Amino acid sequence: MSFVSQLFATTNVEKLRELGSRKILRRALTAKDLVAIGLGTMIGGGIFTTIGTGVKGAGPAVIISYLLAGVTSFFAALCYAELGAMVPVAGSAYTYAYATLGKLFAWIIGFALIFEYGISAAPVAQQFSAAIQDVLKSAGVALPVWAQQSNLVINGPWWHASSWDLVHSQYDVVGAAFVLGLSLLLSLGIRESATANNIFVVLKISALAVFIVAGITLFHGANLHDFNPKGWGELHPFGGTAESTQPYGIIAIGAYVFFSYIGFDAATTTAEECKNPQWDVPVGVIGALAIGTLIYCATAIVLVGAVPWAQVPVKDPLVYALAPLHQQWLTWIIVMGVLAGTTSVALSSLLGQTRIFYVMARDKMLPPIVAMVSPRFKTPVVTTLITGVAVALLTLIVPLNALLNLVNIGTLMAFTVVCAGVLYLRKRNPHLPRSFRCPFVPLFPLLGIAFSLFLAVFGLSRSTWEWFALALVVGLIFFFSYGFRNSNPDDVVPVEEPEALLEA
Numbered sequence: 486m487s488f489v490s491q492l493f494a495t496t497n498v499e500k501l502r503e504l505g506s507r508k509i510l511r512r513a514l515t516a517k518d519l520v521a522i523g524l525g526t527m528i529g530g531g532i533f534t535t536i537g538t539g540v541k542g543a544g545p546a547v548i549i550s551y552l553l554a555g556v557t558s559f560f561a562a563l564c565y566a567e568l569g570a571m572v573p574v575a576g577s578a579y580t581y582a583y584a585t586l587g588k589l590f591a592w593i594i595g596f597a598l599i600f601e602y603g604i605s606a607a608p609v610a611q612q613f614s615a616a617i618q619d620v621l622k623s624a625g626v627a628l629p630v631w632a633q634q635s636n637l638v639i640n641g642p643w644w645h646a647s648s649w650d651l652v653h654s655q656y657d658v659v660g661a662a663f664v665l666g667l668s669l670l671l672s673l674g675i676r677e678s679a680t681a682n683n684i685f686v687v688l689k690i691s692a693l694a695v696f697i698v699a700g701i702t703l704f705h706g707a708n709l710h711d712f713n714p715k716g717w718g719e720l721h722p723f724g725g726t727a728e729s730t731q732p733y734g735i736i737a738i739g740a741y742v743f744f745s746y747i748g749f750d751a752a753t754t755t756a757e758e759c760k761n762p763q764w765d766v767p768v769g770v771i772g773a774l775a776i777g778t779l780i781y782c783a784t785a786i787v788l789v790g791a792v793p794w795a796q797v798p799v800k801d802p803l804v805y806a807l808a809p810l811h812q813q814w815l816t817w818i819i820v821m822g823v824l825a826g827t828t829s830v831a832l833s834s835l836l837g838q839t840r841i842f843y844v845m846a847r848d849k850m851l852p853p854i855v856a857m858v859s860p861r862f863k864t865p866v867v868t869t870l871i872t873g874v875a876v877a878l879l880t881l882i883v884p885l886n887a888l889l890n891l892v893n894i895g896t897l898m899a900f901t902v903v904c905a906g907v908l909y910l911r912k913r914n915p916h917l918p919r920s921f922r923c924p925f926v927p928l929f930p931l932l933g934i935a936f937s938l939f940l941a942v943f944g945l946s947r948s949t950w951e952w953f954a955l956a957l958v959v960g961l962i963f964f965f966s967y968g969f970r971n972s973n974p975d976d977v978v979p980v981e982e983p984e985a986l987l988e989a
Contacts, residue, residue, distance in 0.1 A: 493587030496848075496974040498572060498910070498917060514759045518683065519752035519769025520776070525682040526602075526748025526833035527777045529689055529826030532784060534612055535742045537802035542731055543738040545789040546713040548782060553739035555778040557940055558746045560933030561900035562774045563923040564907040569753040569766035570921040571910075577753040578899040578906075579841055583848065583974065585906035585913075592968055594902045595845050596960040600895025600953075601747055602754075602838035603872060606664060606831045607879035608888045613827035614660035614880075620820060632658045661881040667832050668873025671839060672859070672866050682836075685829035692822020693780055696803050699815055700787035703806070708793050723947040740944025744889055745781060747896050749774040751833050754840040763920035835872060842868040850968035890949040891956075897941040904933035 514522075539547040568581040579598055583591035618628065670681060718734020732741050752769030759765040788797065791806045798805050807815045843865040846855035859866040879888070907923055907930045923929055 491969070492589040494974045495585060495587050496583045498584050498914060512758055512760050514755055514765065516761075516765040516768040516772070519755065519759065519765050520772040521683045521686045522755060522833050522836070523749040523752045523769055523773025524686050524690070524777060525829035526751040526837065527746060527773055527830075528686070528693070528780065529609065529828075529830035531742070531745030531747065531830070532693070532781055533803070533823045533826055535745055536785060536788060537797055537799040538731065539738050539742045539785075540789060540794050540797040540802065541799060542715060542733040542741070543735050544711065544714040544794040545709045546715070546735050547738060547742070547789065547794075548785045549713075550735050550738040550742055551745070551778075551781045551785050553735065553936075554743040554746050554940070555774075555781070557743070557897075557900070557933070557936035558749060558774055558778075560929050560936060561903055562749060562770050564904045564930055564933055565750050565753055566767035566770045566921050567907055567919060567923045568903060568910070569756055569770060570763045571917060571919050572756075577750060577837070577841060578903045580844055581906045582902050585909040586902065588969070588972060588974060589964075590902060591848075592850060592960070592964045593957065594899055595841060595850065596957060596964075597895040597898045598841050599838065600891050600956075601899060602751070602834045602841065603876055604879065604888055604895075605744075605747055605892040606834035606838070606876045607660075607883065608892075609827050609830045609834065610660040610664050610876070610880040611657050613663055613824065613831065614657050616820065616823045616827065618659065620824070628659070656882060657880055661877040664831065664835070664877040664880050665873055667828075667835055668869055668877075670832070671836055671873075672864055672869045673862055682829050682832050685825040685832070688825035689822045689829060690780065692818050692825070693784055695815065695818050696807065696822075697783050697787050699807055699810060699812075700791045703791035703809060704787060705790060708790050714794070718943075720943050722942050723945070723950055736940075736944050740893060740940045741889075743893050743896070743940060743944075746774070746777065747892060748830065748833060748837070749777060750899075751837040754837040767921040835869075835876065838872050838876075839865055839869045842872060845968075848974075849972040850964070852967075890945055891953060894941055894945055894949055894953050897937045900937040901934050904930040904937070 536547070539550060543550050565577075569577075572580060572584055577598065579591055579595035582594040618633065621628065713735070715733045715738075716735070718732075718736040718738075720736065732738055750770060752766055752773065756762045756766055784803075788802060788806055792802075801819075803819050804816050807819070842851060843856050845851045846853055846868065855868045855871065856865060857867050858864065908927055910917065911926055
């Protein structure tokens with residue numbers, strides 16, 4: 486086989502379907518669990534922390550920004566649902582790319598998903614750390630100085646020359662410990678993790694529901710006047726607002742609040758742990774996105790209706806909006822929602838990342854030891870612990886703002902490939918069984934590609950693209966050093982008998 490042929494060699498879809506029927510991982514999840522996993526990753530750190538900046542940058546038109554991000558996600562969700570039901574194997578967009586576009590694209594998307602899942606858990610953990618420390622301070626409890634979230638000054642010409650403010654970095658022991666604790670929970674079992682996630686999802690959605698109901702009493706239609714004070718923004722390729730400044734305009738804010746939607750596709754990463762993946766995966770993906778979008782738009786409408794948009798603060802905007810009611814218990818409900826939301830987002834993100842690494846290692850894109858499954862807990866313990874340590878290090882020292890747009894660009898690239906994958910498989914294998922079919926093909930997949938690329942090109946800054954390209958080059962070096970030489974798309978098999986390496 487020639488070099489080029491190897492680069493674009495694809496896995497056999499029928500073999501993947503057979504692999505998905507093997508019971509290497511514990512099958513314990515239902516459609517309800519997948520909806521909760523999607524909401525667990527989707528609702529939390531994003532809505533509680535981006536909506537203040539969103540209102541500052543778009544005014545009441547932040548509602549349009551959320552809808553723009555939601556429409557982009559909607560087209561991608563339909564494509565995820567089709568591929569997830571047709572190829573019920575863990576790995577999400579990485580697996581779909583390997584089955585449709587070939588080995589090289591599979592690696593690129595697998596690498597991009599690190600930004601969507603692994604890296605996204607780090608800023609969310611920092612948000613949890615800040616919230617829990619605020620709670621402790623209000624209760625009169627002061628952590629030791631070494632455990633407090635604080636700034637870390639890094640000197641040197643390279644750091645000062647960077648397009649991101651890496652000089653004033655982050656030092657967050659609580660956030661790092663939080664990630665390690667969640668990783669240990671994930672190592673214990675998928676059922677235990679799903680149960681904990683379900684509880685957190687109920688808590689944070691309840692908090693947002695309380696805000697919507699209480700905030701309606703403060704709603705004034707006059708606050709929606711001058712609906713679009715910042716306009717659409719500057720439509721220049723790679724001209725999105727720099728990370729160090731306030732984004733403005735509907736397009737830039739749409740790309741910014743897109744972080745809130747990340748994770749609805751997490752349901753596809755657990756396809757091999759579903760009782761009935763052909764039904765559970767489509768319901769999980771579409772259900773999570775539909776519920777999340779409804780909650781986001783309702784929250785945005787109530788916020789800009791309750792408070793003049795120019796007065797909405799970046800920090801704790803929901804608490805500020807309810808302050809005129811003079812009900813302290815409402816504040817505590819919102820705070821508990823923030824804590825539950827960030828916990829479930831970090832938990833679901835780590836879950837998704839470990840499953841993607843598990844499949845990549847099973848395909849020998851990564852060393853096979855990463856795919857070893859614990860015979861006792863039936864979870865990929867090695868990749869779970871490796872991911873936990875890596876994300877904990879990111880949480881410990883990397884500043885939040887330097888990560889958010891990388892998360893967005895990685896996700897938008899994954900959406901583009903998934904939509905393209907549906908078009909490719911409809912053309913190449915039109916007769917494959919599909920328990921769910923994306924409607925209006927090729928229109929909807931093409932719209933998914935167009936919207937994703939539009940947000941990425943016009944909503945994200947040049948520096949975001951530069952850092953993504955640099956990270957991709959590093960990933961490709963590893964790919965050609967290991968994954969390209971060791972992986973074989975015709976030899977995709979599960980790792981059997983892991984007991985020799987992982988005795989419980």
